[in-house]
Amino acid sequence: MSNFKWTFHNKGGRRYVKTNYDCCAADGSMRQQWKHAVIVVCVIFIILNISLYSNTIAWSDLNMNNIIYEDSIKFRKLLEQDQFSEKFHPVGTKRRFPQCIIFGVRKCGTRALLEFIGLHPQVQNAEHEMHFFDEDEKYNLGLEWYRKQMPYSYPEQITVEKSPRYFITEKVPERISIMNSTIKLIVVLRNPTTRVLSDYTQVYYNKLAKGVTFQKIEELVIDPYTGEINTDYKAVRISIYHHHFERWLRVFKREQILIVDGDNLILDPVSEIKHVESFLGLEHYITQDNFYFNKTRGFFCKKQGSMEKCLGATKGRPHPGTHPSVIRKLNKFFKPHNEKLFKMINRTFKWS
Ligand SMILES: *[C@@H]1O[C@H](CO)[C@@H](O)[C@H](O)[C@H]1NC(C)=O
Ligand SMILES: *[C@@H]1O[C@H](CO)[C@@H](O)[C@H](O)[C@H]1NC(C)=O
Ligand SMILES: *[C@@H]1O[C@H](CO)[C@@H](O)[C@H](O)[C@H]1NC(C)=O
Numbered sequence: 001m002s003n004f005k006w007t008f009h010n011k012g013g014r015r016y017v018k019t020n021y022d023c024c025a026a027d028g029s030m031r032q033q034w035k036h037a038v039i040v041v042c043v044i045f046i047i048l049n050i051s052l053y054s055n056t057i058a059w060s061d062l063n064m065n066n067i068i069y070e071d072s073i074k075f076r077k078l079l080e081q082d083q084f085s086e087k088f089h090p091v092g093t094k095r096r097f098p099q100c101i102i103f104g105v106r107k108c109g110t111r112a113l114l115e116f117i118g119l120h121p122q123v124q125n126a127e128h129e130m131h132f133f134d135e136d137e138k139y140n141l142g143l144e145w146y147r148k149q150m151p152y153s154y155p156e157q158i159t160v161e162k163s164p165r166y167f168i169t170e171k172v173p174e175r176i177s178i179m180n181s182t183i184k185l186i187v188v189l190r191n192p193t194t195r196v197l198s199d200y201t202q203v204y205y206n207k208l209a210k211g212v213t214f215q216k217i218e219e220l221v222i223d224p225y226t227g228e229i230n231t232d233y234k235a236v237r238i239s240i241y242h243h244h245f246e247r248w249l250r251v252f253k254r255e256q257i258l259i260v261d262g263d264n265l266i267l268d269p270v271s272e273i274k275h276v277e278s279f280l281g282l283e284h285y286i287t288q289d290n291f292y293f294n295k296t297r298g299f300f301c302k303k304q305g306s307m308e309k310c311l312g313a314t315k316g317r318p319h320p321g322t323h324p325s326v327i328r329k330l331n332k333f334f335k336p337h338n339e340k341l342f343k344m345i346n347r348t349f350k351w352s
Contacts, residue, residue, distance in 0.1 A: 093152035097143075098126070098159045100184040100280060101176065103248075104167025106238060107198040108188040108262035112299075112311060114162045116269055117276050119302060120285050124153040126161040133176055134169035143179055158280055168237075168244050173251035184280060185252060190262035191351040192239035192338065193330040196221065197319040199235035204320055217322050221330065229333040239334065242341040249344065259345060269300050 102110050118125040132138045132146045153159050166172040167187065176183060190198075200217045207214040223230040231237060238244075248257065258279040265272045273286045291300040294310055301310035331352055342348045 089152045090154075093154055095147055095150045096153050096159050097147050097179065098150065098161040098183070099180075100158055100160045100186060101166065102160065102162035102164075102186045102188070103172070103176075104164045104187050104244075105189060105195065105241070105262075106164040106167070107195050107202065108164075108190040109260075109265045110162050110164050110188050111315065112265060112269070113186070113188055113260055113272075113276070114160065115302060115309075115311065116265075116273050116286065116290075117160065117280075119290050119304060120277065120282060122157050122282050122285075123280075124151045124157050124159050126150055126159070129163045129165075130161050131163050131165060132161075133172045134163065134165045139175065146179075158282070167248075170247065173248050177251050181252075182256065185248070185257045186260060186276065186279070187245075187248075187257060188260045188262040188265065189241060189349070191349070192241065192334045193327060193351070194263070195239050196235045196330060197322060197327075199238065201317055201319045202314070203235075205314070205317060217320065218326050221326055229329055236330075236333075240337045242337055242344050245341060245344055254345070259347060261349065263349075266299055 102114060104110065114125050117123050126149065130138075130146070130149060132149070138145075150159050150161070166176075176185075197217070200220065204214050204217075220233050221230055221236065222228070223232075229236060231240075258276065260272050260276065269291055270286065270288055274284055277284050277286065290303055292303050292308060293299070294301045297310055297316055299311075299316050301308055303309075334351070338349070338351055
């Protein structure tokens with residue numbers, strides 16, 4: 001049996017502490033017992049703390065208390081660090097496949113929708129866009145990899161993922177259906193003309209930030225030879241919704257897809273979220289109290305207890321001025337396409 005002996009040394013004016021193993025005196029076993037007792041107490045203390053902490057987190061996920069909510073955000077950030085999360089996550093949670101995917105459309109409010117529905121205690125949303133089904137490199141990593149990217153959730157919670165590019169990527173519906181053919185799908189649509197302007201705006205600001213001059217919207221949208229709408233411009237192609245939607249309806253039943261009105265989501269988020277709650281089979285939980293209108297930003301931001309959170313600065317930016325004749329042309333161009341979509345989805349929107 002061995003025993004610690006602490007010795008203090010003075011070396012060049014500094015004081016060092018050194019430990020030596022010292023072979024057992026008669027009282028050695030007694031000290032050894034003390035040592036064990038101290039270690040046991042320490043371990044119990046640490047375990048108690050960990051379990052208290054994870055219970056706090058568990059509790060906070062189901063309750064909307066703001067202080068603990070902030071803790072849970074910090075905790076979720078920690079969870080993103082893989083090694084940490086594999087060891088510590090709230091008791092009773094695991095990573096699950098999404099039971100619902102928001103699959104588009106870019107610039108129609110998918111981020112807002114995900115953030116808003118994430119206020120529901122029975123929803124866990126994946127923070128980042130996954131791009132699992134549209135990017136071959138990721139898809140080839142397999143479904144198990146995909147599942148491991150999902151947030152931890154309780155059995156009664158629904159995991160939601162959003163990647164707007166799924167909408168326009170050909171292989172995606174088939175791939176999702178291989179994972180789960182009865183999955184619930186949500187798509188957000190806006191007036192296709194507004195969507196083109198918003199799409200242009202995003203690219204415009206990105207280029208501006210890099211100091212690159214960017215073509216005017218008129219030059220991109222209008223074919224200079226014919227004076228008609230340039231259907232080679234990607235922002236226009238994405239807005240021809242029925243071209244893409246058709247692919248989804250070949251694989252999934254119409255009832256599996258909820259269409260959220262992106263224009264109304266801005267004006268009246270609660271009414272749109274109510275449809276989403278019903279579609280997901282959840283109790284109505286989200287009310288007007290979960291939102292406040294931020295006049296500076298010009299849209300609704302979410303509110304949770306005393307915590308208010310707006311979407312990032314890249315959302316809701318004003319669109320650079322567009323000549324009214326271009327807008328008229330876009331509206332005219334999209335009209336027949338919209339009619340086709342309305343028939344396809346058995347629903348009409350006031351887009352003109
Ligand atoms: C597929 O999705 C549906 C709808 O969300 C869900 O009820 C079901 O459990 C999912 N199936 C599997 C195998 O994950
Ligand atoms: C609105 O949002 C801006 C920018 O995100 C923020 O600085 C401001 O405090 C918010 N205003 C209100 C009234 O909450
Ligand atoms: C279209 O929707 C209406 C109500 O909005 C419904 O009565 C009708 O059955 C639907 N038609 C099809 C073909 O789904």
